[in-house]
Amino acid sequence: MGNHKLRGKDLKIINYKTNRAKSLAIDIMSMHYKHISKKERLNILKAVKENPDEYLDDPILGVLADEFSEKQQLKVREEVQLLRELGDFKVFGRKHISSNAYQQMELAMSLPIVERGALMPDAHMGYGLPIGGVLATKNAVIPYGVGVDIGCRMSLSVFDTQPEYLKRNGYQFKLALQEKTNFGSGGKLNINQEHEVLDRKEFEATSLLRQLHSKAVHQLGTSGSGNHFVEFGEVELHSGNDLGMPEGNYLGLLSHSGSRGFGAAIARHYTDVAKNQCLLPRQAQHFAWLDMNSEEGQEYWLSMNLAGDYAKACHDQIHANLCRHLGIESxxxxxxxxxxxxxxxxxxxxxxxxHRKGATPAAKGELGIIPGSMATDGYIVRGKGESSGLFSAAHGAGRKMSRSQARNNYTNSALKKVLNSQGVTLIGGGVDEAPIAYKDLNEVMASQKDLVDIIGKFAPKMVRMDKG
Structure with missing residues (x-):
């Protein structure tokens, strides 16, 4: 197995000279080409080195081809004045963070608009800013620094009811999750819903928002796919929890989702606008920004905030619809x-x-939720207001496997054993969201003791995800 792993000396033989080229090659091969032989991987890397222009548009190998393309390097030299010397950023839990996520953050810190940065211990590679990256800019907003799922958020309702109530009424809770929630693209609930966010005047502010209003109406109260969920479980509150509730165990409802297709359309549109206005080198294109004094910057800011409010409205409806159906009140x-x-x-x-892309706000006294996986506990936290972390914390455990890696390395039967051992009922979901695909949240939490205090826990017991 050791002979199968690519090493720096292997790459030196095929004339990979720089540390960046070697690091990119090893990361790309381990993530996307791990199931072919070492010889085949070296042949691919050699072909990219010898004919880089043929690979510039490849979605996986393009960033590596950039390192060798004369045409691209000429272009970069024309544009590189937009970049500057690397700025410092604080890293929490470096041992948990992959080199490609760290390199993405390094690139972000070279932007001339950036003042400060921080990397959370759950960080992993994303598009542009890594998931778990926090970036403070001066008078500029980066649409991809926010991400496609604008306003993706956590929402926890705590009930003055013992967790045993869920066990005694399991069938009714399962039916409620099946009938009163909806997941995935294009989905809608077959119930009439109203929310004040749909009447907001901001929907008339731009032609894009006017076009997206019907989509927002259609998808209100629904959830996305991937790692989005709605789940009932057991809340354990510690003493001094700042919630006005005594320590003890309670029934809880936790949801994770964002602004649906509405927010995604805003993100795509203004990312394209930013890229057309901000000519960055290829490897930095996802960091294209909008000046906050520009018309486009103001449009995005208004649209982003509306999408965030819409995401909250979706959670409000999810919780209200389930509570009404079950006759419980948080x-x-x-x-x-x-x-x-x-x-x-x-x-x-x-x-x-x-910008907090996959990071939880953690100003002093600010409450938040950091979830685990479908079968592992999450945490209720109170921010410490640590300035070196830009008043932020992790937003979850963070992935250690891609979805395809999880599917290739895990089975449904293995997942069922884990769920059964934890007393978890799963409706939908799959092995790509199995606990094995995530870092150990307890280790992540240990790496951010300076950022948050733990005031409670949430143990999932009945989980609804996409395809359920």
Whole structure:
């Protein structure tokens, strides 16, 4: 098995000279080509080195081809004045973070608009800013620094009811999740819904928002695919939890989703606008930004905030529809965005745009939820207001396997054993979201003790995901 692994000396033989080229090659091969032989992988890498222009448009190998393409390097030299010397950023839990995510953050810190940055311990590779990256910019917003799922968030309702109530009424809870939630693209609920967000005047502010209004109406109260979920479980509150509830165990309802197709369309549109206005080198194109003083920057900011409010409205409806159907009423609600940008005041008193792409706001005293997986506990946290972390924390355990890797390395029967051992009922979902695909959340939490205090836990017991 050791002979199957690519090493720096193997790449040196095929004339890979720079550390960046070697690192990119090893990461790409381990993530996307691990099931072919070492010789085949070296042949691919040699072909990219010798004929880079043929691979520039390849979605996987393109970034590596950039390292060798004379045409691309000429273009980069024309555009490189947009970049600057690498800025410093604080890293929490470096041992948990892959080199490709770290390199993405390094590239982000070279942008001239960037003032400060931080990398959370659940960080992993994304598009543009890594998931778990926090970036503070001066008078500029990066659509891909927010991400495609604008306003993706957590929402937890706590009920003054013992967790045993779920066990005694399991069938009714399962039926409620099946009938009153909906997942995936294009889905809608077959019930009449109203929410004040749909009447907001901002929907008339741009032609794009006017076009997207019907989509927002259609998808209200639904959830996305992938790692989005709605689940009932057991809440354990510690003493001094700041929730006005005594320590103990309670029934809880936790949801994770964002702004659906509405937010995705906004993200795609303004990312294209930014790329056309901000001519960055290929490897940095996803960091294209909009000036906050420009018309386009103001349009995106308005649209992003509307999408964030819409994401909250979807969670409001999910919780209201389930509670109404089951005849239960929450006494406490905790919620937070983790794909968004905020105007915040920096240490020097200046206003900065803080992008949190897969990161939880953690200002002093601010409450949030950091979930585990479908079969592992999550945490209710209170922010410590740590400035070196840009008042942020992790947003989950963070993936350690891609979806395809999880599917290739795990089975449904193995997943069922894990779920049974934890007493979890899964409706939908699949092995691509199995606990094995994620880092150990307890290790992640240990790496961010300076960022948050733990005031409670959430153990999932009945989980609804896409395809259920």
């Amino acid at each position: 006494v406490v609600k905790i919620e937070n965005h983790h794909n968004f940008a905020w105007k915040e005041t920096g240490l020097a008193g200046e206003e900065l745009i803080v």
